[in-house]
Structure formats: C-alpha cells, structure tokens
Amino acid sequence: MAGRIRSPAAGGQGCGRHGGPFESAGLPWRPGTGALDPPETMPDPALTDPSVVNPAALLAARAEFDAIDDAVHDLLMRRAALSATLAAQGMKAGGASFRPGREAMILRRLLGRHAGPMPRAALARLWRELIGTSLRQQSDFSVAAVAGTEMLARGHFGLETPLRPQATPAAALAALEAGECSVAVLPSPADGEAPEAAWWAGLDAPGPQVVAALPFLMRPGQSVPSALVLARFGADATPRDRGLLRLERAPGTARDAVAAALAAAGLPPRRLLASADGRRMLAEVEGLVAPGDPRLAPLAPFRAAPIGGYAEPEPDGAPA
Known part of the structure; x- marks a missing residue:
C-alpha cells in the first residue's frame, strides 16, 4: 500500500461492526454509513513531486495525521451519541440543556490544560461548536440576535444553531419573553446610552436575566464584553462571576455617591454606567447577587435589583 493514501471520504477506525462509537454508546449500528466499506485509495503525488524533499517522511506524517483524525472522529461521534442518549432519556428538560456556567467551566478547564502551538482561540472555537451541537441535540435551541451581534452569536452558539435577527x-427581548427563542444576544451596555437604548433598565426578576457574556475568550486588550446573553432563567454560578445590578438615582445624586453606597453595602462596583438622562444606572460587581441578598437592603433608596450576571470571560494569550 506504500504510495497510496486514503480518501477523506473513507470511514474512520472504530466505526466498524464491533467496538464502534455507536455500539459503545448503546446505539444500534446502522448499515450504509460507510463504516464497513474498504478505504478508497488513490496515487499519492508526493512520491513523484520533485519539490518534496523526503517523500517517505511525508507519507509517514500523513498516515499519522489520518490515524489521529480517525481517533478524534471516533470521540466526536461518541460525544454526540452521549448527547443523543441524554435527549432520548429526557434527562435534561426545558432550559436545563443550556447551562452557561457549566460551559464556562468546561472551557476554563480546557484552556488551563492547553499547551503547544495550537492557538487558545482555535481551541475555544472548536469547543464552542461542540457545545452548540450538543445543545441542539438536547433541545429546540435558537438565538435571537440584535443587529451587530450576529457574528458573536454564531461564534458562541455554533454555525448550525438557528439565528433569528432582530x-x-x-x-429581541420581546421574542425571548414570548418563547420564540431560547436566548437573546444584545449589545453590551455603554455609558451615556439614550434611555431607549438602555435595554437593561427595564429588566426585573422573574423576567429575562443576563446569563453569559460574549466573547468568552476576550481579544488581546479587550476588557469589556461585546455582547450579553439573556435567558428566561437566572445565571448559574461559577468560581469567578460578575453580577449586574440595576439602580435608580434621584436628581442631583453624584455618581461617586452611588459608588460609595455600593461599596459600603459590600458590593464595590467594578464598573458603574449611567443612561444619558442620569436616572438609570448599571453596576457590575464581583459575584452573582440573588434577589434576597441582604447586601441589597442598604441600597433600597436606589431601588437596586439584580438582573443576572455571567461567568468572567478569559483573556486570550494568557493562562486561564
């Protein structure tokens, strides 16, 4: 077989009648998948290409690539089969399939153990696609994305996830509240927004809450998320989270006074934004804040209300 390579269309190792990923996951083997077809071969031009310095070494490397690809493919099919089993057994009902905190911890773990020349961004993108695939297998998952956030939504939830532009x-919030989508992706709040653009000012439990931030892997030099993800349930906690509080302030109340009140209550703001009219404010604090948190009591004059939060994104180019 020297000098001949397998076609990419050939079936992978471990997909045969015995010991393949379908059977190991308890799923029936299905004929006609190419699992038992003999690998197609074709002449390898590397043997006759004069620009190839060491054809034998190239062929050996290609054979190793093929073996690695087959092994990775087997694991991908095994992972998909496990997701299908969860869906078939109804182990995750309703919104339980989307757990942004769990997803963040998966990526943190993988980024923390990652080594070698493969970029961290490529690793994160691969796993975001895998996670998105699992979500679609386990539930009827779709995304409402405001204009300008579509690429972020695609990168986070996967290329095949149904996207509903808004x-x-x-x-987008109306579509989420009506159950027309699973989550909504909205632009990250900015200081000095017009009241009609400050979408966060109208949030209140038990309505839609912020549950994730995009992108999860920040670009070099980026310190603020570009978009936020909202769902009809609260964020699930991770060891490193950011909580969001909606506040109102009376005319004449200085921003510094609001920041001081937050700090005195044990919720020092990492960021403090205000709408253009100055009445509505948004505080970002360390950790998620539940509606009944006792630290909110001293903030009653500001009508402080938690509106969710998100797992702290990871920086690109630095260890997680």
Whole structure:
C-alpha cells in the first residue's frame, strides 16, 4: 500500500461492526454509513513531486495525521451519541440543556490544560461548536440576535444553531419573553446610552436575566464584553462571576455617591454606567447577587435589583 493514501471520504477506525462509537454508546449500528466499506485509495503525488524533499517522511506524517483524525472522529461521534442518549432519556428538560456556567467551566478547564502551538482561540472555537451541537441535540435551541451581534452569536452558539435577527434590543427581548427563542444576544451596555437604548433598565426578576457574556475568550486588550446573553432563567454560578445590578438615582445624586453606597453595602462596583438622562444606572460587581441578598437592603433608596450576571470571560494569550 506504500504510495497510496486514503480518501477523506473513507470511514474512520472504530466505526466498524464491533467496538464502534455507536455500539459503545448503546446505539444500534446502522448499515450504509460507510463504516464497513474498504478505504478508497488513490496515487499519492508526493512520491513523484520533485519539490518534496523526503517523500517517505511525508507519507509517514500523513498516515499519522489520518490515524489521529480517525481517533478524534471516533470521540466526536461518541460525544454526540452521549448527547443523543441524554435527549432520548429526557434527562435534561426545558432550559436545563443550556447551562452557561457549566460551559464556562468546561472551557476554563480546557484552556488551563492547553499547551503547544495550537492557538487558545482555535481551541475555544472548536469547543464552542461542540457545545452548540450538543445543545441542539438536547433541545429546540435558537438565538435571537440584535443587529451587530450576529457574528458573536454564531461564534458562541455554533454555525448550525438557528439565528433569528432582530432590529432592536426591544424586539429581541420581546421574542425571548414570548418563547420564540431560547436566548437573546444584545449589545453590551455603554455609558451615556439614550434611555431607549438602555435595554437593561427595564429588566426585573422573574423576567429575562443576563446569563453569559460574549466573547468568552476576550481579544488581546479587550476588557469589556461585546455582547450579553439573556435567558428566561437566572445565571448559574461559577468560581469567578460578575453580577449586574440595576439602580435608580434621584436628581442631583453624584455618581461617586452611588459608588460609595455600593461599596459600603459590600458590593464595590467594578464598573458603574449611567443612561444619558442620569436616572438609570448599571453596576457590575464581583459575584452573582440573588434577589434576597441582604447586601441589597442598604441600597433600597436606589431601588437596586439584580438582573443576572455571567461567568468572567478569559483573556486570550494568557493562562486561564
């Protein structure tokens, strides 16, 4: 067989009648998948290409690539079969399939053990696609994305996840509240926004809550998420989270006074934003804050209300 390579269309190792990923996952083997077909071969031009310095070494490397690809493919099919089993057994009902905190911890673990020349961003993108695939297997998952956030939504939830473009944050929130989508992706809040653009000002439990931030792997130099993900349930906690509080302030109350009140209550703000009219404020604090948190009591004059939070994103180019 020297000098001949397998076609990419050939079936992978471990997909045969015995010991393949379908059988190991308890799923029936299905004929016609190519699992038992003999590998197709074709002449390898590397043997006659004069620009190839060491054809034998190249052929050996290609054979190793093929073996690695087959092993990776087997594991991918095994992972997909496990997701299918969870869906078939109804082990995750409703919104339980989407657990943004769990997803963040998966990526943190993988980024923490990652080594070698493969970029961290490539690793994160691969696993985001895998996670998105699992979500679609386990539930009827779709995303409402406000104009300008579509690429972030695609990168986070996967290329095949149904995406419903929305012209405004209000339209995306309406679609989420009506159950027309699983989550909504909205632009990250900015200081000095017009009241109609400050979508966060109208959030209140038990309505839609912020549950994730995009991108999870920040670009070099990026310190603030580009978009936030909202769902009809609260965020699940991880060891490193950011909580969001909606506040109102009376005319004449200085921003520094609000920051001081937050700090005195044990919730020093990492960021403190205000709408253009100055009445509505958004505080980002360390950790998630539950509606009944006793630290909210001293903030009653500001009508402080938690509106969710998100797992702290990871920086690219640095250990997790």
